[in-house]
Amino acid sequence: MCQVCHSVDPADRAPVDICHCGAPGTQAAFARIEADINRRRMIGGTAAVLGMFAGFGLAPREVRAQTPGRPLLLTNLRLFDGETLALRDGVDILIAGERIAALPPIGQGPQEAERIDCGGRTVIPGLIDAHWHATLVAVSQIVALTQDIGFVHLMAGREAGATLMRGFTTVRDVGGPAFGLKLAIDRGVVAGPRIFPSGAMISQTAGHGDFRLLNELPRFPDTPANYIERQGVAQIADGADMVLRAAREQLMKGASQLKIMAGGGVASLYDPLDATQYTEREMRAAVEAAEDWGTYVCAHVYTSTGIRRAIAAGVRSIEHGQLADEDTVRMMADNGVWWSIQPFLADEDSNAYTDPRQIAKQQQVAEGTVRAFDLARKHGVNVAFGTDILFNAQGGALQGRNLAKFARFMSPLEALHKATGAAGALLALSGDRAPYAGALGVIRKDALADLLVIEGDPETDLAWLETSETSLRLILKGGRIVKDMLA
Known part of the structure; x- marks a missing residue:
């Protein structure tokens, strides 16, 4: 005025x-x-x-969108649709905008479509890593807990582009300050995968998400939040009321699902692996908050006691779980609980630790991994692929190699299904909190057009995952070409 x-x-x-x-x-x-x-x-x-x-090398790579007004037609291909454990012949893939419009028979696509000849190669859905830490994978633990958060985010941005180039077009981030990175990717500022963010890992005092040093204790009601809490890596909450608040805060930030710590872990120094964390009432508080927002809770936990308590509280996805006994695995199957499991084998590809306590816990988990895969198959538990590569600057490059290891426990196409259609079904538990509208991990009408054209035979083996630089000939995310080596 x-x-x-x-x-x-x-x-x-x-x-x-x-x-x-x-x-x-x-x-x-x-x-x-x-x-x-x-x-x-x-x-x-x-x-x-x-x-x-x-x-910093993070500017989006050149992408080629469809010609305005013209659909895209992939031809001369074999198809793995992410759902059927067999390859299909005799179809093309029609893409309009960001979605798959149809799978027309060969030669029946629209004449005005822009055609891409796949040279007889196999087309598969974009891969999904259901247990990823987008902001924590590319830095060491000491850097993540002490260095300027701007550096951590820049490293995360660079790793996001590398993740996409490995063929992982979607990740479920199960802990860390990934909201800003997701926003930058979605707006096209940074190249990277779609992110289903959990936000800060919610942990009890002395839990797997409590990374404080002993000289920071004790904590009083007026003690300010520590560094990892301020930056959104983890949030310490004790008692149902505080867990409820912590859960609601992550939902307010945009969490598509919540992550709680229900048992001891390898990376944390002061919680034994067999420790059961959070009471059932505390877990239930997080579950109630998630259910009120139409989504779910996943829980980090290894042991039978912790898994059983989590299931009783309403947790929908168990992260890790390698120490579960047979009765507990049967309980998971009976309740339709998902098992986000990783090929933890304490081998040359594992997260590197120097503390004897961490190394001992890592070995204990490895000893249970093979048995866990066997039990999951025996009882028909819903399994989704995840890596949990963490605090490992060189480890991100092993993402595809970790998926290839799934083929030690099942057929190659079954393993591939765990990182496509199965993982997509797990992501769908987010309901209306899912940040992207459309099916992921599958190639069917109306699904999001995240596709890979591969140089390799997924019916035979998954070795091509270890050479993504050359074996991934074409990568599409949302109908846009982010890598093209077909020529």
Whole structure:
């Protein structure tokens, strides 16, 4: 409002036409001016952001979108649809916008479509890693817990681009401050996979998410949050009321599912692997918060006692679980609980630890891994692939290699299914909190067009996953080509 208007007596303001600042034409002019100012600010800010990311190697790679108004048709291919454990011949893949429009018989696609000849290669859905830590994989534990968070996020951005180039077009982030990275990827500022974020890992005091040193104890009600809590890596909450608040805060930030710590872990120093963490009532508080928002809770836990308590509380996905006994695995199957399991074998590809306590726990988990896979198959538990590569600067490159290890316990196509259709079904538990509308991990009508054209035979083996630089000939995410080596 201009100063002239303020100078007029309120009783006389209506009949006096001194200023036109409230007139529709004037307001429209103000709106145009403000929009132009904001546009200029946005352009300048975007340029600055892109410049910063480009300097760190994070600017989005060149992508080729479909020609406006023309669908894309992939031809001359074999198809693994992510659901059927067999390859299909005789179909093409028609893509319109970001979705799969149809799987027409060979030669029956629309004439106006832009065609891509796959050279007889196999087309599979984009891969899904159901247990990933997008902001924590590319840095050491000491860096993650002590260094400037800006550096951690820049490293995460660089790793996100590498993740996409490995063929993982979607990840379920089960702990860490990934909301900003997800936003940057979704807006096209940084190249990377789709992210289903959990936000901070919710942990009890002395739980797997409590990374404080002993000299930081004790903690009082007025003790400020520590570094990892302030940065959103983990959140310490004791008692049902505090767990409920912590859960609601992560949902407020945009969590598509929640992650709680229900037992001891390998990376944390002060909680034994066999420790059961959180009471059933505390777990139930997180579950109630998630259910009220139409989503679910996943739980880090290895032991039978912790798994049983989590299931009783309503947890829908068990993360790890390698120390479960047969009765507990049967309970998982009977309750339709998902098992997000990793090929932890304490081999050359494992997360590296130096502390004897961590090494001992890692070996204990490895000893239970083979038996866990056998029990999952025996009782028909819903299994989804995940890696849990953590605090391992070189480990991200082993993401595909970890999936290839699943073929030690099942057929290659079964293993591939765990990282496509099965993992997509797990992601669907997020319901309306899912950040992307459309099916993932499958190639069927109306699914999101995340596709890989591979140089290899997935019916025979998955060795091609270890050479993604050359074996992934074409990568599409949302119908956009992010890598093309078919020529």
